[in-house]
Amino acid sequence: MTxxxxxxxxxxxANYAAGNLPYAFSLVVAAHISLCTECRAQLEAHHVxxxxxxENASKEDLSADLKNNVLAQLDDAVAPQEHYRRSGIYPGPxxxxxxxxxxxxxxxxxxxxxxxxxxxxxxxxxLLYIPAGTxxxxxxxxxxxxxxxxxxxxxxxxxxxxxxxxxVADQHLEHTPTADxxxxxxxxxxxxxxxxxxxxxxxxxxxxxxx
Amino acid sequence: xxxxxxxxxxxxxxxxxxxxxxxxxxxxxxxGLNEAExxxxxxxxxxxxxxxxxxxxxxxxxxxxxxxxxxxxxxIRSGTSAGQAEEIVQDVMLTVWRKAALFDPxxxxxxxxxxxxARNRQIDLFRKNRRPVPEELDLDLSDEPDPSQIIAxxxxxxxxxxxxxxxxxxxxxxxxxxxxxxxTHQEISTQTGLPLGTIKSRIRLGLERLxxxxxxxx
Numbered sequence: 001m002t003x004x005x006x007x008x009x010x011x012x013x014a015n016y017a018a019g020n021l022p023y024a025f026s027l028v029v030a031a032h033i034s035l036c037t038e039c040r041a042q043l044e045a046h047h048v049x050x051x052x053x054x055e056n057a058s059k060e061d062l063s064a065d066l067k068n069n070v071l072a073q074l075d076d077a078v079a080p081q082e083h084y085r086r087s088g089i090y091p092g093p094x095x096x097x098x099x100x101x102x103x104x105x106x107x108x109x110x111x112x113x114x115x116x117x118x119x120x121x122x123x124x125x126x127l128l129y130i131p132a133g134t135x136x137x138x139x140x141x142x143x144x145x146x147x148x149x150x151x152x153x154x155x156x157x158x159x160x161x162x163x164x165x166x167x168v169a170d171q172h173l174e175h176t177p178t179a180d181x182x183x184x185x186x187x188x189x190x191x192x193x194x195x196x197x198x199x200x201x202x203x204x205x206x207x208x209x210x211x
Numbered sequence: 212x213x214x215x216x217x218x219x220x221x222x223x224x225x226x227x228x229x230x231x232x233x234x235x236x237x238x239x240x241x242x243g244l245n246e247a248e249x250x251x252x253x254x255x256x257x258x259x260x261x262x263x264x265x266x267x268x269x270x271x272x273x274x275x276x277x278x279x280x281x282x283x284x285x286x287i288r289s290g291t292s293a294g295q296a297e298e299i300v301q302d303v304m305l306t307v308w309r310k311a312a313l314f315d316p317x318x319x320x321x322x323x324x325x326x327x328x329a330r331n332r333q334i335d336l337f338r339k340n341r342r343p344v345p346e347e348l349d350l351d352l353s354d355e356p357d358p359s360q361i362i363a364x365x366x367x368x369x370x371x372x373x374x375x376x377x378x379x380x381x382x383x384x385x386x387x388x389x390x391x392x393x394x395t396h397q398e399i400s401t402q403t404g405l406p407l408g409t410i411k412s413r414i415r416l417g418l419e420r421l422x423x424x425x426x427x428x429x
Contacts, residue, residue, distance in 0.1 A: 017390070018390055019334045026343050030343035030345045043345070047319070049371070049375075050323065050327070050390040052371065052372050053285075053390045054285055055281065055322045056383075057282075060280055060284040061280065066300065067275055070279075071272065073305055086346060
């Protein structure tokens with residue numbers, strides 16, 4: 001496995017840390033961080049700033065019984081939270097989106113397959129399976145698109161993207177990503193739906209693309 | 212082995228034999244012999260480690276006294292009703308107790324760790340999907356803690372804290388809003404005169420070591 005060379009841009013990471021990203025984007029960022037110690041360190045640095053904000057926060061009076069209520073619950077048995085571990089090429093956050101099951105691939109023709117993980121009003125998330133040498137089909141997108149490589153690699157005008165690399169693209173990037181020779185390329189891709197999210201996207205994008 | 216001990220050596224009582232030396236070296240941090248059971252960590256780190264390693268309820272009570280009122284104010288500021296705020300405070304503090312084993316003072320500050328738990332909890336309440344979070348790194352608690360590294364981390368954060376304290380109130384306000392999820396970072400950067408660059412360079416200083424530490428973990 002080659003080193004990760006395409007990382008989460010800091011503005012995107014900061015928005016992830018603060019909880020500003022739609023679900024699909026935050027899932028891709030979480031999946032990348034699961035594979036990338038550099039971005040994990042950067043995220044933890046943002047948490048440090050957040051923690052200092054918490055330390056500096058004013059204090060709000062608590063109900064008289066809150067502390068005793070909490071202390072009384074320390075020994076309570078808790079049902080363990082469903083915890084999804086990495087499975088094969090799929091990092092934990094992707095396994096969570098898959099609910100622990102293998103992807104259910106649907107053919108898009110020419111050997112290309114997709115598995116939709118989520119689609120809601122502000123973003124959609126899918127896995128793409130692209131045979132070696134094949135171009136990613138239907139590649140118009142209106143807003144922000146994040147693509148994380150999980151297996152194989154693809155290349156476009158902007159470079160080569162291998163396992164763990166994240167491509168950040170907006171509508172100004174005209175590109176034809178093509179899977180490199182070798183293993184089929186499997187990617188996790190998030191896009192915003194053009195309907196509701198359009199107004200938010202440019203704000204998110206500006207620091208990333210200097211538009 | 213000798214190489215790693217060398218920087219710690221102090222003028223030694225000639226009566227000590229080498230076996231005793233290494234025991235002493237184990238008790239020393241960068242500043243010399245430490246008689247206290249815990250090195251000079253800040254209170255929050257000491258409380259958090261007592262909770263993690265000894266399941267110490269009185270240390271947890273101290274963490275509660277410090278963080279709970281701040282957490283309540285913090286979540287109210289980011290749009291939670293006063294009624295629901297206490298519910299979140301309760302959930303967050305119970306998570307601190309239950310997930311303490313995941314706390315690693317070599318790469319995280321107590322307040323940073325709690326901040327992240329609080330943001331996750333708040334976001335989960337707003338959305339139907341659980342907030343996606345990265346895989347946890349496996350923490351090997353049998354590893355010897357490295358006090359000098361923990362102290363260096365605290366000092367780094369202390370400098371960042373000073374830099375934040377020197378900001379003008381309105382500038383600090385903007386950063387607070389950002390980390391409460393009220394602003395996009397784009398909105399921050401359009402505020403002129405905000406020395407975010409200074410802060411970022413502070414973050415980066417800390418990052419270098421974080422990055423270095425993390426490299427060994429996978």
